[in-house]
Amino acid sequence: MKIERLGNDKIRIFLTFDDLSERGIQKEDMWHEIPKVHDLFTEMMDQAYSEVGFDATGPLAVEVFALPAQGMVVIVTRGKYDHHHHGGPSPYEDEMSEEVYEMEVTLEQSDTILYSFDDFEILIEAAHVLQHMLADAGRLYKYNRKWVLHLEPEELEEGKQAAIIAVLAEFGEATSVTPAMLEEYGDVIMADNAIGVICSHFKRQD
Known part of the structure; x- marks a missing residue:
């Protein structure tokens, strides 16, 4: 708690x-x-x-x-x-x-999925792992010095939600912030297709 x-x-x-x-x-x-x-x-x-x-x-x-x-x-x-x-x-x-x-x-x-990441490099790793499941999904915010990935249920392929959440939980942390608070107090970094944008612009660390 x-x-x-x-x-x-x-x-x-x-x-x-x-x-x-x-x-x-x-x-x-x-x-x-x-x-x-x-x-x-x-x-x-x-x-x-x-x-x-x-x-x-x-x-x-x-x-x-x-x-x-x-x-x-x-x-x-x-x-x-x-x-x-x-x-x-x-x-x-x-x-x-x-x-x-x-x-x-x-x-x-709410069926919205929200995970925060302390380090952008960790988010890059997560994005590359998720890319084959979430090629065109995600909205990215900066909030309280953290990167917050916002996914809506319609962006997820049926049957893949559990696998996606498992990856997010491995790299990030479930956050208690609500979408309304992100809209009001956060900064929108990538309005849509955050996973694809991250993967196309940033390479994984070797």
Whole structure:
């Protein structure tokens, strides 16, 4: 579990699939009201307080993004939710009423694949390995001093997603950044066909 402060009233939490499985939670469970999911939210808020001083008392807006290769991105914003103006209470509120949290939970699923690379030379290596599977795919960003490769599901050949993710995981690291954050805060280096462009302009190291 990785926690990052985005502002005075906002944090981002990155949960890997290992984080979920260690707690007996499947990705699909995040869409259901079950005690272990509530326990996970409580644990996240406790850790957020101890690590970055985020006080989760009062109303919270919680956005959960499921990413296919990376895990879950949870964005928590404090003070943005008032159920009196949202047509009724959150489905999570009743079970959590004994605690300090009131949550308005939004769940979204994305098939976008995002991997970051510390070194451009490593990205070149990965691109050459991927070239036969992803000749005309990829959008490349520079974000937080890292190179981030963005792949959409329609760019992937059917049945090859697992192999592509295995290569990406070997050379890069799953990132918790969302496509919207890349568009807003990142720099677009290659708008499309990043794999092909990299391979045509940069050779692998001997």
